[in-house]
Amino acid sequence: xxxxxxxxxxxxxxxxxxxxxxxxxxxxxxxxxxxxxxxxxxxxxxxxxxxxxxxxxxxxxxxxxxxxxxxxxxxxxxxxxxxxxxxxxxxxxxxxxxxxxxxxxxxxxxxxxxxxxxxxxxxxxxxxxxxxxxxxxxxxxxxxxxxxxxxxxxxxxxxxxxxxxxxxxxxxxxxxxxxxxxxxxxxxxxxxxxxxxxxxxxxxxxxxxxxxxxxxxxxxxxxxxxxxxxxxxxxxxxxxxxxxxxxxxxxxxxxxxxxxxxxxxxxxxxxxxxxxxxxxxxxxxxxxxxxxxxxxxxxxxxxxxxxxxxxxxxxxxxxxxxxxxxxxxxxxxx
Amino acid sequence: xxxxxxxxxxxxxxxxxxxxxxxxxxxxxxxxxxxxxxxxxxxxxxxxxxxxxxxxxxxxxxxxxxxxxxxxxxxxxxxxxxxxxxxxxxxxxxxxxxxxxxxxxxxxxxxxxxxxxxxxxxxxxxxxxxxxxxxxxxxxxxxxxxxxxxxxxxxxxxxxxxxxxxxxxxxxxxxxxxxxxxxxxxxxxxxxxxxxxxxxxxxxxxxxxxxxxxxxxxxxxxxxxxxxxxxxxxxxxxxxxxxxxxxxxxxxxxxxxxxxxxxxxxxxxxxxxxxxxxxxxxxx
Numbered sequence: 001x002x003x004x005x006x007x008x009x010x011x012x013x014x015x016x017x018x019x020x021x022x023x024x025x026x027x028x029x030x031x032x033x034x035x036x037x038x039x040x041x042x043x044x045x046x047x048x049x050x051x052x053x054x055x056x057x058x059x060x061x062x063x064x065x066x067x068x069x070x071x072x073x074x075x076x077x078x079x080x081x082x083x084x085x086x087x088x089x090x091x092x093x094x095x096x097x098x099x100x101x102x103x104x105x106x107x108x109x110x111x112x113x114x115x116x117x118x119x120x121x122x123x124x125x126x127x128x129x130x131x132x133x134x135x136x137x138x139x140x141x142x143x144x145x146x147x148x149x150x151x152x153x154x155x156x157x158x159x160x161x162x163x164x165x166x167x168x169x170x171x172x173x174x175x176x177x178x179x180x181x182x183x184x185x186x187x188x189x190x191x192x193x194x195x196x197x198x199x200x201x202x203x204x205x206x207x208x209x210x211x212x213x214x215x216x217x218x219x220x221x222x223x224x225x226x227x228x229x230x231x232x233x234x235x236x237x238x239x240x241x242x243x244x245x246x247x248x249x250x251x252x253x254x255x256x257x258x259x260x261x262x263x264x265x266x267x268x269x270x271x272x273x274x275x276x277x278x279x280x281x282x283x284x285x286x287x288x289x290x291x292x293x294x295x296x297x298x299x300x301x302x303x304x305x306x307x308x309x310x311x312x313x314x315x316x317x318x319x320x321x322x323x324x325x326x327x328x329x330x331x332x333x334x
Numbered sequence: 335x336x337x338x339x340x341x342x343x344x345x346x347x348x349x350x351x352x353x354x355x356x357x358x359x360x361x362x363x364x365x366x367x368x369x370x371x372x373x374x375x376x377x378x379x380x381x382x383x384x385x386x387x388x389x390x391x392x393x394x395x396x397x398x399x400x401x402x403x404x405x406x407x408x409x410x411x412x413x414x415x416x417x418x419x420x421x422x423x424x425x426x427x428x429x430x431x432x433x434x435x436x437x438x439x440x441x442x443x444x445x446x447x448x449x450x451x452x453x454x455x456x457x458x459x460x461x462x463x464x465x466x467x468x469x470x471x472x473x474x475x476x477x478x479x480x481x482x483x484x485x486x487x488x489x490x491x492x493x494x495x496x497x498x499x500x501x502x503x504x505x506x507x508x509x510x511x512x513x514x515x516x517x518x519x520x521x522x523x524x525x526x527x528x529x530x531x532x533x534x535x536x537x538x539x540x541x542x543x544x545x546x547x548x549x550x551x552x553x554x555x556x557x558x559x560x561x562x563x564x565x566x567x568x569x570x571x572x573x574x575x576x577x578x579x580x581x582x583x584x585x586x587x588x589x590x591x592x593x594x595x596x597x598x599x600x601x602x603x604x605x606x607x608x609x610x611x612x613x614x615x616x617x618x
Contacts, residue, residue: 039522061465061466064466150552285463
C-alpha cells in the first residue's frame with residue numbers, strides 16, 4: 001500500500017513519440033518536463049506525502065467501504081461473516097434509511113436554491129463601487145462561518161426554545177402567538193429550521209466565492225459596455241452573469257455536495273428528532289456505526305455506499321443537464 | 335459639462351447609498367444577532383438570562399461566566415486542542431498539496447494522468463461515507479484517542495481540491511521562468527524554492543479554507559475522541575459541556591465568546607487577502 005508511488009520510467013518516457021493530442025489536455029501551451037537522474041528521487045519525495053495520505057485516507061477507505069458492506073461486522077474480531085448482498089437487502093427495506101435519504105435531498109436542494117441566489121445578490125451589491133462600508137458588511141455576513149456549526153446549532157436551540165427563547169419572546173411581544181410554540185416538535189418545521197440555520201452559517205462562504213468570481217470579470221468589458229450605453233441592468237444580465245457561468249456551475253456543485261454532508265447541525269439542533277423524523281444520511285451512518293453497541297460497521301458501510309451512488313448519480317445528472325443546456329443555448333445562439 | 339456629469343454621478347451614488355445602507359444595516363444586524371446575544375449572555379446571570387427574552391442588555395457586567403467556562407468547564411483545553419488541530423492539519427494540507435501540485439503541473443512521469451484523473455474523481459467524496467474505514471485504519475495504527483490520530487484523520491481525507499488549485503496555479507507560471515532558473519544552475523529543489531513564493535494567493539486560500547474547516551470540524555473529532563473529553567476540540571467539547579451542565583447556558587455563552595473572538599480577529603486581519611487570493615486562485 002505504501003509503495004504505489006509511480007516508479008520513474010527509464011528510457012521509455014519520451015514525449016516526442018506521443019502525438020501532441022495524446023498529451024494531457026488540461027493546459028496545452030507548454031510541455032511538462034521529464035526528470036533525469038537524482039531529480040527522480042525529488043519527484044518521489046514531493047509526491048510521497050500526498051500519495052501516502054491519499055491512499056490511506058481516501059482510496060483505501062473507499063475500497064474498504066465496499067468490502068465491509070458485504071459483511072456483518074461489528075468492528076470486533078475478524079471480518080468473516082460474509083452476508084453477500086444481505087446488508088443491501090435490509091437497507092433497501094429500511095424505512096429509516098429512505099427517510100434519511102429524502103431528508104438529506106430535501107435539505108440539500110432547499111439550502112442550495114436559497115443560499116446561491118441570495119449570496120450572489122449580496123456579492124453583487126457588496127462589489128458595487130459606490131457602496132460605502134463594504135468591508136464592514138462583508139465581515140458581518142461572513143461572521144457566522146467562524147463559529148463551529150455544532151455551536152451555532154446549540155445557540156439556535158436556545159434562541160428558538162419555546163419557553164424563554166428570543167424568537168418566542170419577540171412573537172409574544174408582537175402578539176402573534178399567545179403561548180410558546182416549539183419549532184422542533186414537527187418534522188417539517190424542524191427541517192425548515194435546519195435549512196435556515198445552515199444557510200445562515202454557510203452564507204459567507206458562498207458570498208466570498210461569488211465575490212471572487214465577480215472580481216475576475218475584466219474591468220475593460222464593463223467600460224466598453226458603458227461606452228456603448230449599457231445600463232447597470234444590461235451590464236448585469238448581458239456581461240456579469242454569462243461570464244461567471246462556468247464558476248457558477250462549480251459553486252452549485254460544491255453547494256449541493258457540501259449540503260449532502262450535513263451532520264453537526266443535525267446532531268445539535270434536532271438530534272434526528274422529533275423521534276427519527278429529521279434523520280439525515282450522515283447521522284444514520286453515524287448512529288449505526290458508532291451510536292450504539294453492537295456497532296454495525298458493515299451495515300453502515302452499505303448505507304454509505306448506497307447513498308454515495310445516489311448522490312453521485314444526482315450530481316452528475318445535474319452536471320450533464322447544465323452542460324446540455326449550455327450546448328443547446330450555444331446552438332440556438334441565446 | 336464634464337463637471338456636471340461627475341456631480342450627477344456622485345448624487346446618484348449618494349442616493350443609491352441612502353437606499354442600500356439602511357437595508358444592509360437592518361439585515362446585517364439580524365444576521366449577527368445570535369453573536370450579539372451570545373456575547374451579552376456571557377455577562378448575564380442565570381436568572382437574568384432566563385427572563386431577558388430577546389433583549390441584548392445584560393443585567394450585570396462581570397467576568398464570572400468566563401472564568402467558570404475557561405477554568406472549570408475545560409474550555410481552555412478545548413481551545414488548545416482546536417488551535418493545535420487546526421494549525422497542524424493546515425500545515426500538513428498545505429505541504430502535501432503544494433508539493434504534489436507542483437510536480438503534477440511541471441513534470442511528466444508514468445501514471446501522472448491517472449493520478450490527476452483520480453484526484454478529480456474523488457473530489458466530491460463525503461467524509462461521512464468513508465469514516466468507518468478511516469476509523470479502523472487509525473485504530474490499527476494505534477492512534478485512536480490520540481491527538482496525532484485526530485490530526486491525521488483531519489488532514490488525510492480532504493485536500494484533493496487544494497492539489498487542483500496548486501496544479502492550476504503552477505501550470506500558469508510561464509515556462510521562461512523555469513528556463514531562466516535552469517540557466518542559473520538551479521536544480522529541482524532550488525527551482526521549487528524560487529517559484530513557491532509566487533503561489534502566495536493560492537497558499538493564502540488553502541490556509542484560510544483549511545483553517546476554517548478544521549476549526550469547525552465536528553464529525554472527525556467526535557468519532558476519533560469518543561470518550562476522551564480531554565482530546566476534544568471546541569465544537570465537540572461544547573456538546574459534552576452541554577450534556578453535563580445542561581442548565582449553565584451563561585457559561586456556555588462565555589465559552590462560545592472565547593472561541594469565536596480569535597477567529598473573528600484573524601478574519602478581519604486577512605479579509606482582503608482572502609478575497610484577492612480566491613480571485614487569483616480561480617482565475618483561468
